[in-house]
Amino acid sequence: VxxxxxxxxxxxxxxxxxxxxxxxxxxxxxxxxxxxxxxxxxxxxxxxxxxxxxxxxxxxxxxxxxxxxxxxxxxxxxxxxxxxxxxxxxxxxxxxxxxxxxxxxxxxxxxxxxxxxKVPGHTDYDIFGIYGAMKTPTDAFQFLKDEFDAVYAESKRHPMRMAYCVHPYVSGTPGRAAALEKFIRYAKRHPKVWFARCIDIANCVLGK
Incomplete structure (x- = not known):
């Protein structure tokens, strides 16, 4: 990815x-x-x-x-x-x-x-307590999975986008990094999911 x-x-x-x-x-x-x-x-x-x-x-x-x-x-x-x-x-x-x-x-x-x-998924700040109650890595995976499942279901009607922004000083611990890796593996098992960089998205909008 x-x-x-x-x-x-x-x-x-x-x-x-x-x-x-x-x-x-x-x-x-x-x-x-x-x-x-x-x-x-x-x-x-x-x-x-x-x-x-x-x-x-x-x-x-x-x-x-x-x-x-x-x-x-x-x-x-x-x-x-x-x-x-x-x-x-x-x-x-x-x-x-x-x-x-x-x-x-x-x-x-x-x-x-x-x-x-700001899109579904958003940032690790939302999960790990920068702006609210701190969650565990297990909570983080479940949050991302639930968000992904909802976005994926909606994508059957029209294209959808989910983004998750991580910061090394927030998600850089072994447990939190493992939760992110677990989520990526989960998402990759689904067909027609595009893991895109922002420039890839921009080029798509521009028809390139």
Whole structure:
């Protein structure tokens, strides 16, 4: 299974070997700004442009892969973000929570694909207590299985999408990682399930 990895420029500079390995294994390297502690809404337009450019430079240098996807720190873009991303050649963006499905966003004379962050499944924060009561790895597997089963059943009527975002400091323990692996094995047993990177979804929307 190949996925999309959201990585900051600072992380890329600190751990270039990891980024190179991820890229070589076929994972998509997506930009997560340069410094996670610097929120875009606190920046001027020029400062935001610089943050985007610095993240692109750092990720490309470390991984050999120029990022074409973006999620802002805290999924908090500004009124300038989409236009600035298109200036730097980005194809997709994932900050919005307004749809389960990807869609095109017209920006002046160009188009950016939105691959929404908030979809069925969502993140390990929801399961392991960052925002609420902590669950066990067994609970995590059951949550993902139930969500997948519902989405899979709905997909018999029209295409559906499920995403699950994990963080190394949340899901990186042996038990939690094992629960994720168990879920992936479960999902792979079902026919007509596409494990897609965000860029694959964006290209599909664009007809590529």
């Amino acid at each position: 190949k996925g999309t990895c959201f990585i900051s420029g600072l992380a890329a500079e600190k751990e270039p070997v990891i980024l190179k390995e991820l890229s070589q294994r076929g994972h998509e390297i997506a930009a997560h700004s340069y410094d996670q502690s610097a929120q875009l809404f606190m920046m001027t337009r020029d400062q935001e442009r610089e943050a985007i450019q610095k993240s692109v430079t750092a990720l490309e240098k470390a991984s050999g892969q120029r990022p074409v996807g973006w999620i802002s720190p805290g999924t908090r873009p500004t009124e300038n973000t989409l236009e600035l991303l298109l200036e730097e050649g980005f194809v997709w963006h994932g900050d919005f929570f307004d749809s389960d499905f990807p869609y095109k966003i017209p920006v002046k004379d160009k188009v950016l694909v939105e691959v929404p962050y």
